[in-house]
Amino acid sequence: MTRTPPETITPIRLWRWRRNPLRRHGDLVEAWVVLLTWIFVVLGGALAGWAAASSVDSALAERRDQVHEVRAVLTGPAPKTAPSRGGYDDDRVWAKVRWTDGKGAVHTDKAKVSPGTPAGTTVDLWTDGTGRTVPPPASMAESLLQTVLTGVLVAQITGTAVWAGGRLVCGTLVRRRLAEWDEEWSRVGPEWRRLSGGRG
Template structure:
C-alpha cells in the first residue's frame, strides 16, 4: 500500500513557490511581494537607522567642536537655595560669573553653580565663542547612547513602514483574488449543484 508522506509546516507555508495545479499567477505575485517586503524592511530599516545614527553623531560632534570650556569666577555669592518653581533641583543655582576669553575680552553671564558658593569661587563654564554660556556638551557615553537609541528607533520605524506598505499591497491582491473566486463560483456553482442533484 502506497503511503502519502506527511506534509510539513514548511512545505505548507512555501506552497506558492512550488508547482501545483492550485497555484495561480496572483499567488506567485503575492509570494514575491512578501519576500520583497521582508528584504526591503530589513535592509531599508538598517540603512535608515544607520543614516539617522550618523546624522545624530555628526550633529553632536559639530556642537562639541563649536563650544569650549573657560575658567570663570563668581562675581557674587551664589544663593543657598533655588527660587521656588525653578524646576528640577540638581543641587545647583543660577549665579553671575565672569571670565576672560582667549582674545582678552571680559564676559559676564549667568551659569549653574553650587548653591552657597562664595564670591570669587572658580567655576568652569562652556561658551559658544560669542560671549554666552551654553550647556556642557554631551559626554562620549551620552553621544553613543543617543546615537544607538536613535538608530534603533529609526530602523524599527523604517522597517515597519516598508512592511506596512507590503502588507497593504498584499491585502489588495488577496481581496482581488477573493473577488475572482466569487465570480468563478457564481459561474461554476450552478453547474456543480445541477450535477450533484442529478446524481441524487
C-alpha cells in the same frame, strides 16, 4: 470514512514558487510581494537606522566642536538659598561670573553654582563662539547612547511602516483572489450542483 492521520499530511513548502496546477498568477505576485517586503523591512530599516544614527552623531560632534570649557570667577557671593520652582529644578542658584577668553576679551554672564558660594570662587562653564554660556555638550557615553537609541528607533519605525505597506498590498491581493473565486463559482456552481444531483 477513514481519516488520514495528521502525521501523514506533508505540507508543500514554498508552493507559490513551484509550478503546479493550483498556482495562479496572483499567488506568484503575492509571493514576490512577501519576499520584497521582508527584504525592504530588513535592509530599509537598517539603512534608515544607520543614516539617522550617523546624522545624530555628526550633530553631536559638531556641537562639541563649537563649544569650549572656560574657567570663570564669581564676581560676588552667590545667594544662600535657591528659589523654589517645583521639583524639576536643581538646588543650585544663578550667580554672576567673569572670565577672559583666548583673545584677551573679558566676558561676564551668569552661571549656576551651589548656594552660598563665596566671591572669587573658580567655576568651570561652557561657552560658544560668541562668548555666551551654554549647557555642557553631551559626553561620549551620552552621545553613544543617543546615537544608538535613535538608530534603533528609526530602524524599527521604518521596518514597521514597510511591513504595514506589504500587508496592505497582500490584503488587496487576497480580496481580489476571493472575488475571482466567487466569480468562477458563480459559473461552475450551477453545473456542479446539476452533475451532483442537486446535493450541496
